[in-house]
Amino acid sequence: MATGLPEPEPLLTLVEALRCLPGVGVRSARRMAYHLLQRDPEGALRLGAALNQAVTDLRHCERCNSFSQEPICSTCRNPDRDASLLCVVETPADQNMIEASHGYRGLYYVLQGRLAPLEGVGPDQVHFGQLMERASDGQVREVILATNFTAEGETTAYYLADMLRARGLNVTRLARGVPSGSELEYVDAGTIAWALMERRST
Ligand SMILES: [Zn+2]
Incomplete structure (x- = not known):
């Protein structure tokens, strides 16, 4: 990732994880990560829990x-x-x-x-x-x-x-x-x- 500032590992990991969404590149993944962390930490926790539950509980x-x-x-x-x-x-x-x-x-x-x-x-x-x-x-x-x-x-x-x-x-x-x-x-x-x-x- 091209960046001048060293960033904390969890932030880099989150940005990388968000890139698994279709059509999401590094730049939009960063925007999402900043938004979740800064503006909506509760929403971020809900999202994490919902993802975990959906992937675990759902089948075809x-x-x-x-x-x-x-x-x-x-x-x-x-x-x-x-x-x-x-x-x-x-x-x-x-x-x-x-x-x-x-x-x-x-x-x-x-x-x-x-x-x-x-x-x-x-x-x-x-x-x-x-x-x-x-x-x-x-x-x-x-x-x-x-x-x-x-x-x-x-x-x-x-x-x-x-x-x-x-x-x-x-x-x-x-x-x-x-x-x-x-x-x-x-x-x-x-x-x-x-x-x-x-x-x-x-
Ligand atoms: Zn069916």
């Missing part, structure tokens, strides 16, 4: 791969959900957006990633095998691909559609009301509800 649901405190999450255990529909999303944030649209009563599978060949993220890194197994449980009749409408999300949907169809599954994709290049997380609930209703076979 065995069925949908989202975060859960139980081996099977409450959504997957809910008997009122339609087990014949399986909606595939990239992240838990996307799952929340689809829930918020109130247009879907089926179950989910959360990829926790997407194919990104340019960044070296291939099918082995995203663990598609678990999804194939989940979709082939005999109850799923339709798999709805709700990956983002970005280049990576489209590539992922294309690849998954092939694999799922090869297993005899009916595959649909969200309708094109969602603007090209956009991430579901930033699309309004009404548009998502419409895109679900108007979904097309792939």
Whole structure:
């Protein structure tokens, strides 16, 4: 780290730790560290405890791969959900957006990633095998691909559609009301509800 002043070790360690956040370089990590220490030491302690607890207590649901405190999450255990529909999303944030649209009563599978060949993220890194197994449980009749409408999300949907169809599954994709290049997380609930209703076979 380029700095004229010698800084205490715990401060350097904190700055280094904050850099594990996406998009955070040395400069913003320093700003965060100064802010926490100077303006909000209580918040800093809460943050540390919450991080510790979340990392220790959370696991991936065995069925949908989202975060859960139980081996099977409450959504997957809910008997009122339609087990014949399986909606595939990239992240838990996307799952929340689809829930918020109130247009879907089926179950989910959360990829926790997407194919990104340019960044070296291939099918082995995203663990598609678990999804194939989940979709082939005999109850799923339709798999709805709700990956983002970005280049990576489209590539992922294309690849998954092939694999799922090869297993005899009916595959649909969200309708094109969602603007090209956009991430579901930033699309309004009404548009998502419409895109679900108007979904097309792939
Ligand atoms: Zn689950």
